[in-house]
Amino acid sequence: MRTISVITAVHNGGHQFLGDVYESLREQKLPDDWQWQWCVQEDGTSGIPANSLPDDPRITLGTGLPARIAVTRTHALARATGELIRTLDADDMLLPGALERDIETLERVPWCVSACVDLHEDGSTAPGPYDPPGGPVEPGRFYREVMEGRLSVQAVTFAAHRRLVLALGGWQALSGAETVALLLAAEAVAPGEFIAEPSVLYRKHPNQTTASDHYWEPTEAATRIEALLQRASALRELGWAWH
Template identity: 90%
Template sequence: MRTISVITAVHNGGHHYIGDAYESLREQKLPDDWQWQWCVQEDGTTGIPANSLPDDPRIMFGTGLRARIAVTRTHALTRATGDLIRTLDADDVLLPGALERDIETLERVPWCVSACVDLHEDGSTAPGPYDPAGGPVEPGRFYREVMEDRLSVQATTFAAHRRLVLALGGWQALSGAETVALLLAAEAVAPGEFVAEPSILYRKHPHQTTASDHYWEPAEAATRIAAIMQRTSILRELGWKWR
């Protein structure tokens, strides 16, 4: 059996929807020779989020010192055994066929991202307003979009070959936008695709990290983007390519 490892970071207090995430993962239909593994890492050492998880041998739960989501994801990556990696936020829901489409796409390219549907508190949904066309991503497209502050995709849908993620150092150690950082790094060294069929319900609620005013404090946000663009620019200049 081949494995796709799903990476989820969670913290005590941010685990209230993780049961929904599990149910959506449990209901995924994979090709006959594939299975999933869920690497859940707490940003902290309380162990409390684990109480919301079922007794399923496919779940690998770990804890660690508080360090925010980028470091937490990278710690979870150490337990991943799959050929492929898929990110999933603890408050989001995978849509039917999401992992199967990732697997099929990653047979052709080293990484992909996909469309998503916003899930609002009142239960209403709305598609992403700026989704690109499905298929191969034009080289440098997402880099240019971030430069212009108009990224057209939710980078939390990122999936890739595990060896590529490891070669890039996992998720860049930032206070946020770590999935954007990994997406741009992957784009700099390897071709990718956009999957037009939505893969997640992206839950919008007042307690999510990006809903905090402090998260968008101008100096903080500018520092994150500067760090992302510096690393990506160097990768692009060096010309190293994934084989």
């Protein structure tokens, strides 16, 4: 069986939706010769988030010193056995067919991102307002968008070949925007595609990291963006490319 490894970082107190995440994974229909693996890593050592998960051999659990989500995801990556990697937040849910579409797309290109649907606290949903057209991504598109202070996709939908993610060093060690950093790094060295059909219910709630005013402190936020842009620029300038 071929495997797609789903990477989820979680912290004690942010695990209340893990049951929903698992159900969305369990309901995924994959090609006959494929299976999923769920690599769940706690940002901390309480072990409490693990209690929200069922006894399923497809789930691998880990804990570690608190270091924020980028480091946590990269630690989970070390346990991933799949040839493909998919990011999934601990408060989001995969929509039907999400992994199957990732697998199909990654037969053609090294990485992809997809549309998502916002899920509000009242249960209402809304599509992403700035989705690009489906199909191949114009080289440098997302880099230019970040330079302009916008991004037309949710980078948390990122999926890629595991070897590419490893070669790029996993998720850049930032205090946030680590999925954007990985997306721009992949874009710098390899072609990708955007899947227009939504893959995720992106849960909007007041306890999510990006809802915090402190997360958007101007100096901190600007430093994150500058660091990820510098890495993507360096990769382009060095001429390294995925083969």
